[in-house]
Amino acid sequence: MDPVSNASSGLIAASARFSTASGNVAVAAGGGNGDLAAAIVGQAQAGVQLQAAANVQKVSDQMVSTLLDITV
Numbered sequence: 722m723d724p725v726s727n728a729s730s731g732l733i734a735a736s737a738r739f740s741t742a743s744g745n746v747a748v749a750a751g752g753g754n755g756d757l758a759a760a761i762v763g764q765a766q767a768g769v770q771l772q773a774a775a776n777v778q779k780v781s782d783q784m785v786s787t788l789l790d791i792t793v
Contacts, residue, residue, distance in 0.1 A: 727777060739768065743764060
């Protein structure tokens, strides 16, 4: 896989993970069955995963740009 595909997959997975964690926070905060602390930690972890995937995308773009500068 190329870095762009990896970054895209990471962004999609992190977004889904954040969405699930957000639902868990809503359920737990509303008095439902759920661990509020674990749900908040899940949101934080998903945020870090999103940031990492975005950084992979950014670095990949920079690498391609540098390669084009060298070859032109």
